Amino acid sequence: MACPARARDVRRRDVATHRAGGFFAVSVGQRQPPKPSASLSPESPPQVTDLNTNTHITVLLNEAVDALAIKPSGVYVDATFGRGGHSRKILEKLGDKGRLIALDRDLAAIAAAAEIRDARFQIIHSHFSAIKQALADAGVQQVDGILLDIGISSPQIDEGERGFSFRFDGPLDMRMDQSRGQTAAEFIAGATEQQLTGVIKDYGEERFAKQIARAIVATRTGGGAITTTG
Incomplete structure (x- = not known):
């Protein structure tokens, strides 16, 4: 370390x-x-x-x-x-x-x-x-x-505007350093289904990563923006 x-x-x-x-x-x-x-x-x-x-x-x-x-x-x-x-x-x-x-x-x-x-x-x-x-x-x-x-x-986690918790309906930010880089909402808006699957599986250790990624893409295709944690 x-x-x-x-x-x-x-x-x-x-x-x-x-x-x-x-x-x-x-x-x-x-x-x-x-x-x-x-x-x-x-x-x-x-x-x-x-x-x-x-x-x-x-x-x-x-x-x-x-x-x-x-x-x-x-x-x-x-x-x-x-x-x-x-x-x-x-x-x-x-x-x-x-x-x-x-x-x-x-x-x-x-x-x-x-x-x-x-x-x-x-x-x-x-x-x-x-x-x-x-x-x-x-x-x-x-x-x-x-x-x-x-x-x-x-x-x-306790500050809803950071977007790290489902306890609050806040902006989907999730950046440790809010002065640089993409927000999670910006990444989700532009990532491919394959990229989404990889992130959800590798970092979230989620076995339904592919299904979740497919649902995100379907929501985007239908004109829905995913911008909050709620």
């Missing part, structure tokens, strides 16, 4: 990786991983939203951050900022000389990051797959740890 930018140190120092729930942490220079909390469970979801308050809650927060074995003066990367639960916890553990770089492709996450007023913190609008270039652009040559909490974030 991601590895330490301090590549030359790998030959001389230990690199520890820790994975549980939905997070993956890489820490440089730690010989023994921290003892997991009793609540650490691979089946636990990485993030949830309190449906009563619409407040985002980061699950396994302490376990994920503890796995980084943070040094007060270290440089760390939160490669999936989300709503900033992990980043804020990391900042609590960093000293005055520490630094945290966060990445996210979601504009809503970038807006949430703007609320963090801390000179040690920097947010970059980028996907974690482009972490090498993002860090180079930020002038970072080596890091002490990287945290990834990969997967869809619950606020993306």
